[in-house]
Amino acid sequence: MPEQKPIYVTQPHLAPLEEVQAYLSRIWSSKVVSHNGPLIQQLENDLKQKLGLRYMSIVLNGTLGLQMAIKALDLKGEIITTPFTYVATLCAINWEGCTPVYCDIDTETFNMDPDKIEELITPETVAIMPVHVFGTACDIERIEAIARKHHLKVIYDAAHAIGTRVKGNSIFNYGDISVTSLHATKIFNTGEGGACMANSEELDEKLQRIRFYGHDENREISVQGTNGKMTEIHAAIGLANLKYFDVVLHDRKLKYQLYKKLLSDLPQLRYQKIEREETNYAYFPVVFESEAQLLKVENALKANLIFPRRYFYPSVNLYKDITTYQPTPVSEDLSKRILCLPLYYALKVEEMERVVKMVAECLAS
Ligand code: T4K
Numbered sequence: 001m002p003e004q005k006p007i008y009v010t011q012p013h014l015a016p017l018e019e020v021q022a023y024l025s026r027i028w029s030s031k032v033v034s035h036n037g038p039l040i041q042q043l044e045n046d047l048k049q050k051l052g053l054r055y056m057s058i059v060l061n062g063t064l065g066l067q068m069a070i071k072a073l074d075l076k077g078e079i080i081t082t083p084f085t086y087v088a089t090l091c092a093i094n095w096e097g098c099t100p101v102y103c104d105i106d107t108e109t110f111n112m113d114p115d116k117i118e119e120l121i122t123p124e125t126v127a128i129m130p131v132h133v134f135g136t137a138c139d140i141e142r143i144e145a146i147a148r149k150h151h152l153k154v155i156y157d158a159a160h161a162i163g164t165r166v167k168g169n170s171i172f173n174y175g176d177i178s179v180t181s182l183h184a185t186k187i188f189n190t191g192e193g194g195a196c197m198a199n200s201e202e203l204d205e206k207l208q209r210i211r212f213y214g215h216d217e218n219r220e221i222s223v224q225g226t227n228g229k230m231t232e233i234h235a236a237i238g239l240a241n242l243k244y245f246d247v248v249l250h251d252r253k254l255k256y257q258l259y260k261k262l263l264s265d266l267p268q269l270r271y272q273k274i275e276r277e278e279t280n281y282a283y284f285p286v287v288f289e290s291e292a293q294l295l296k297v298e299n300a301l302k303a304n305l306i307f308p309r310r311y312f313y314p315s316v317n318l319y320k321d322i323t324t325y326q327p328t329p330v331s332e333d334l335s336k337r338i339l340c341l342p343l344y345y346a347l348k349v350e351e352m353e354r355v356v357k358m359v360a361e362c363l364a365s
Contacts, residue, residue, distance in 0.1 A: 007355070009309040012184040013248050013345040015240035023236035032232060036212070039235035043190075046242055051162075051170040053197055055204035058235070059211050059228040062159045062181030062194035066092030066129075068228055069155045069177040069196055072206045077126035081157075082112045083317040083331040085131045088181075089157050090316045090323060093129065101125070102317045104328040108273035110134070110285070110338075113330070114142035118150075127153040132161040132171060133312075134340075135187075135282030136274055140166060140174045155179065158197075162188050163249045163280035172197040177207070182238065187252060187282055188245050190238035193230055248345050249280060255343055255352065256281035262356040268293065268363050283311065284343040286359075291336040293363070298339055300362040306355055311340045 014020075027033055044056045059065045070079075070092065079093050083102040093100045101120050106113040112130040128147055130138045138156070147154045156174060158164075159181035164171040172178040180186075182193030198204040206223060209216055214225025263269055263286070270287040288294040294310075301308055315331040317323060341355055 004305055006305040006307060007342050007347070007351055008307045009311075009340055009342050010185050011344040011346055012189050013187075013241065013244060014237075015244060019243070020236055020240040023239050024233065027232045027236065034229055034231050036208075036229065037232045037235070039232045039239060040230055043235045043238045043242070044195075046239065047195070050242070050245065051172060053170055053172055055198045055201065056172075057196045057198070057204060057207040057211060058182075058190075058230050059194045059196060060230055061183065061192050062157075062179055063088040063092055064226070064228050065179040065181075065194035065196045066155065066157060067095050068207055068210050068226065069179050070096040070098060070127075071210055071224065071226075072196075072198070072203055073127065073153045073155070073176060075126045075153060078122060078124040079127045079129050079155075080117060080120050080125060080152075081129040082131050082133070083315040083328045084110055084133060084312055084335060085157065085316055086159070086312055087316055087319065087322075088159070089129065089131060090319065094322060098126070099124070100317075100323060102326045102328050102331075103128075104330045105133075105334070107330055107334070109136060109139075109275070110272050110334065111136065111138040112143070114139045114146065117143070117146050121150050121152070125150070125152060127155060129155045129157055131157040131159070132164060134272055134285055135160040135162075135164050135280040136272055137161070137164055137166050137171050137276055137279065140171075144174070159194075160186070160282045161280060162186065163245070165278035166276060168278070173199075175199065177203065187248055187280055188238070188241060190230065190234040190241070193234055193238065251345050252281040252343065255347065256284055258349065259284050259341065259343070259352060259356070262353065263359070266360060266363055269359075281343075284341045285311070285338050286341060287334065288337045288339065294337055294339050297359055297362045301355065301358055304354075304358060306342065306358065308342060309340045310335075310338065313338070 154175040156178040182190040211228030315335040
């Protein structure tokens with residue numbers, strides 16, 4: 001029997017090496033490696049065109065992008081966010097000296113529950129930072145109506161959401177600023193990376209100054225900046241990968257639907273409610289009836305070299321060393337019962353069938 005290869009929760013999609021090398025050779029000729037070079041500019045333009053965006057500032061990673069967004073909007077005070085997220089959302093709020101206030105999530109969509117936002121607003125509230133969790137759009141209409149009513153800024157943590165659309169419009173076009181991640185584990189990646197999408201030219205220019213230590217076009221310092229510049233090398237990976245964006249996105253949807261079909265005989269399992277067809281199906285989260293059931297399945301899969309992931313456990317409001325606990329019972333409960341199964345472009349149908357067979361056997365035993 002051939003040795004079985006491990007199956008991880010994800011695997012980056014990488015363009016053929018020679019296609020990356022073609023971009024890299026431009027860097028080796030021009031010697032422009034950083035400082036908003038031609039490849040970064042091309043990647044920004046190509047992504048804007050592909051996604052239908054007016055503004056985009058590519059940055060080093062999504063976490064820094066969130067920090068830069070907070071800085072660009074001059075936010076100081078409480079930011080209402082979701083506890084069902086990766087710790088990066090919390091890191092960004094804390095690093096900028098703001099205070100996270102946790103709004104519990106909807107039991108079906110796993111996104112911030114708009115019914116619970118207004119009761120959290122105080123005179124200190126300055127913004128709402130929802131997450132389009134697993135790439136599934138939040139209730140943007142209601143969130144933005146609440147923000148308008150209370151004069152709050154909205155920063156969407158759209159780390160998972162590249163390719164998600166709402167009524168044909170990129171999800172990145174919502175909020176004062178949307179921030180995505182271009183990390184290796186995302187549908188479209190530059191290795192490490194992120195991007196800030198502002199809703200005005202003025203804000204976009206400010207973000208560009210912030211990512212370049214605060215310099216304006218005359219090299220004067222006009223704002224507190226940082227070093228948020230992505231290198232041309234990462235842009236080369238991104239430009240090569242961009243050619244495959246549509247193929248990878250389409251494959252995700254087919255695989256998501258196949259998993260749902262293969263798992264349809266298991267009434268113990270529940271799934272994220274996806275209300276809009278145009279989601280990117282970035283992850284395949286499965287909700288178990290109990291944590292014990294989840295652990296049993298996770299251990300059985302791991303024993304067979306299959307490594308699903310508990311995104312996002314624990315609920316971040318429980319990280320007592322970096323945040324003040326505020327109860328969010330839905331998030332705390334769901335985060336214990338959600339497991340993401342492997343989902344990526346190179347994953348074979350036979351491998352998905354093997355994963356499902358093991359889940360089914362484990363639940364039956
Ligand atoms: N907001 C939200 C809601 C986020 O989820 C994130 C990040 C951010 C903000 C911040 O964006 P960035 O600053 O990261 O741009 C990942 C990612 O590091 C992180 O980007 C992501 N979200 C978070 C949810 O997960 P892990 O813990 O999954 O990484 P790791 O190394 O365990 O990788 C998972 C599997 O993927 C591995 O078992 C094997 C495979 N893999 C991974 C990498 C990195 C590869 O095959 N090759 C690779 O290079 O973190």
